[in-house]
Amino acid sequence: MAFHLILISTLILFLTAYKLYQRLRFKLPPGPRPWPVVGNLYDIKPVRFRCFAEWGQAYGPIISVWFGSKLAVVVSTSALAKEVLKEHDQQLADRHRSRVSAKFSKNGKNLIWADYGPYYVKVRKVCTLELFTAKSLEALRPIREDEVMAMVESIFKDCTDPENKGKSLSVRSYLGAVALNNITRLVLGKRFTNEEGVIDEQGMEFRGIVTNGSKLAAGLNLGDFVPWLQWMYPSLEEEYLKHCARRDRLAKAIIEEHKLKLKHGVGTKQHFVDALLNAQDQYELSDDTLIGLLWDMITAGMDTTAVSVEWAMAEIIKNPRVQQKAQEELDRVVGSDRVVNETDFANLPYLQHVAKEAMRLHPPTPLMLPHRASSHVKIGSYDIPKDCIVYVNVWAVGRDPAVWKDPHEFRPERFLEEDVDMKGHDYRLLPFGAGRRICPGTQLGINLVTSMLGHLLHQFTWNTPAGMKPNEIDMAETPGTVTYMRTPLQAVATPRLPSHLYKRVAV
């Protein structure tokens, strides 16, 4: 017992001395005072990006936050975001992996959690050249449009059901379904649900894996940031391993189905799984990498799109003027004897600005994903030591009053006055990040979000539930890497086109 106490005190003393040494040696950004051992871990409020933005108000646009003994630096302005994602892009392009993301990714054998280096460059090249080319995105367009129409059909069915007259719908449930079906079809070539919305056995397993993965990933513990306390959390290790084995089993079964089809010459469609199988030998991709990439696309591409549309719809319902203006544009360009499709986007600038404005105010991943310094750099005249975690608070950047007029106002017209790029070229608007680690699914994400919004607005009018005023919609967020609305959006949908335009013609 005495020995343990001496050991723990020595460790605490050692760590405190080390922290002091770091602070004296480096000019670290200012921030809230850290406690011994736990740092600021227990001062961080659950909705982290808001907490960091508040601290930014008190300490400045670049702050130090101690996650236990691990230093993180958070930047909150466009100018500093540019320093991180452009000027020092290469030195800050590694990833900080928590214990769970390290386990899930087999220490970075995928894209999302890989450090920057030859392996990352190779895998990123596979994504750029084999998965996200303009040609393959175009080839998969019918799937996206089919799924969006399936959503429209089910909303129509529910809101015209006499039993539901005047009742509100949970918008998220429809968006969740379209995002799930879209991503599983694009990535795995699978639609796990049938026409009636009944999910098959493999789909149940898929859903179980996704839910379990989110549950395990959400659990933050001190062991993540204070390595010598990891022994206190041993049981999770087993859970992680079990989860990975379950995930690999399902992916392997699906890969085998595709291999068989490819062998018989019937699997040549450009679903991601087929494209990766075709590219596997050429790029020398291991099975772990292939499986890792498939799950990357599913985890990164599913909730982000649904969440973006839910936030956008909340803003649209709060701002009836915007809804009316978007519908006038859709009626003028598309008319009322057909439905909108992706080829109309070029003629629908206001619709595109609505999507952009929603992502400015509500980027679905407000802190992006954690970057890590591979060497010592200086940002905004402060030292960023090697191994420091770096967050860009893109939520705060999108509301920075120094670069946005009336930053809290939802006003898509601002992009008519000045077109601001959101694909990583303009550091005022970064929902997809920028630089080497920019989201590879940017164009796909934009297409999906714009398409869902286009259909929802062209085919329905949206109102708050009876008795609720637009400004009573709860615009608070949930904690987590992907930020949902805390209260799922409820709205009343009223069809606005002839009824034959609500039928899905399955592809």
Ligand code: HEM
């Ligand atoms: C509205 C939709 C989406 C948004 C807002 C979004 C946003 C982001 C952001 C902010 C990052 C992190 C960038 C960084 O850390 O520097 C990211 C990474 C990533 N996204 Fe997306 N994303 C979306 C849709 C998609 C889709 C549809 C896919 C694929 C099907 C996808 C695949 C990925 C992958 C694989 C990464 C990791 C890239 C890397 O680490 O190098 N995303 N995304």
